[in-house]
Amino acid sequence: MLNSPLIQELIFxxxxxxxxxxxxxxxxxGMQTFDQALFDLHEAGLISYEDALRNADSVxxxxxxxxxxxxxxxxxxxxxxxxxxxxxxx
Numbered sequence: 001m002l003n004s005p006l007i008q009e010l011i012f013x014x015x016x017x018x019x020x021x022x023x024x025x026x027x028x029x030g031m032q033t034f035d036q037a038l039f040d041l042h043e044a045g046l047i048s049y050e051d052a053l054r055n056a057d058s059v060x061x062x063x064x065x066x067x068x069x070x071x072x073x074x075x076x077x078x079x080x081x082x083x084x085x086x087x088x089x090x
Contacts, residue, residue, distance in 0.1 A: 002031050035062045043072060 001007060001023055010019045023031045032040075035056050042052040049066065056062040066073065 002026075002029060004029070033057065035065070038062060039065055039069075042066065043070060045072075 001019070004026075006022060007019060010016075010022065020033060023033050024036065027036065035058060038047070038052040038056055039062060041047045042049060052066070053059050053062060
């Protein structure tokens with residue numbers, strides 16, 4: 001987490017749940033949640049799927065993120081990239 005005006009305001013107001021959401025959306029500024037870091041480590045092959053889930057803040061969110069986005073398991077996003085050249089015809 002970086003000390004930004006928005007983060008300061010959320011801390012001041014005690015809006016802790018929103019801090020996590022801001023962190024999730026602010027990777028380009030250098031912020032990330034612990035679960036995002038676990039996902040990156042898992043994708044790099046540095047930790048196992050089980051270790052990632054065991055240490056996650058939100059097991060269900062991380063499990064879903066891996067299922068939808070993992071290149072290791074051919075996530076839905078990867079599958080869609082593989083079929084984008086196909087078109088629907090009537």
